[in-house]
Amino acid sequence: MRQAIARMEVQTTGRGMVDITAPIDRWLASIKAVEGLLTLLLRHTSASLTIQENSDGNARADLMDAYDRLVPEGQTWRHSLEGPDDMPAHVKSALTGVHLSVPVVHGRVDLGTWQGLYVFEHRTAAHRRGVTLHYIGS
Incomplete structure (x- = not known):
């Protein structure tokens, strides 16, 4: 059993979802992950993490x-000090969450x-969001 920890930055363009699947799979390949568990933590309170439809963008827009x-x-x-979109972003983040655990099978x-x-950006403006990745497995 081994562990690996990394941080990645995700640039958002304002409200919307940024697919982080491929960069995470590349990181897993770089550490030669095989079988285990990947935990992700978004280090912010006005954006969130989600597993969502990756084919039809209309599902994410809806x-x-x-x-x-x-x-x-x-x-x-x-x-309300940070603007009219800030507190709604905090509530949306609380509803969706900032933490995910995902199995890793055959290195992906x-x-x-x-x-x-996805990083689910709830603020209107672009932001750089930090995600901590923690892998434990073989």
Whole structure:
């Protein structure tokens, strides 16, 4: 049994989802991962991690629209110093989460056919988001 830890930065362009599946698989290959568990932690509170549809972008767009309906901007929030999109972003992040655990099989994340790993940016502006990767396995 062995472990490996790394941090990766993900550049977002504002609200939306950034597919991080390929860079994670490249990292797993670089450490010669075989079988194990990959834990991901997004080191932010106004974006989140999700496993989502990787084929039809409309599914991700619909999901973003649904989150905007659930937590719209324009409400009165006590935490508002960083702008009208900040507190809604925190709520969306709490709903989705900042942590994932994914099995690694044959050196790759073991996702379904139509699944990908995404950083889900909830803020309007572009951000650099840090993700900590922790692999444990063979």
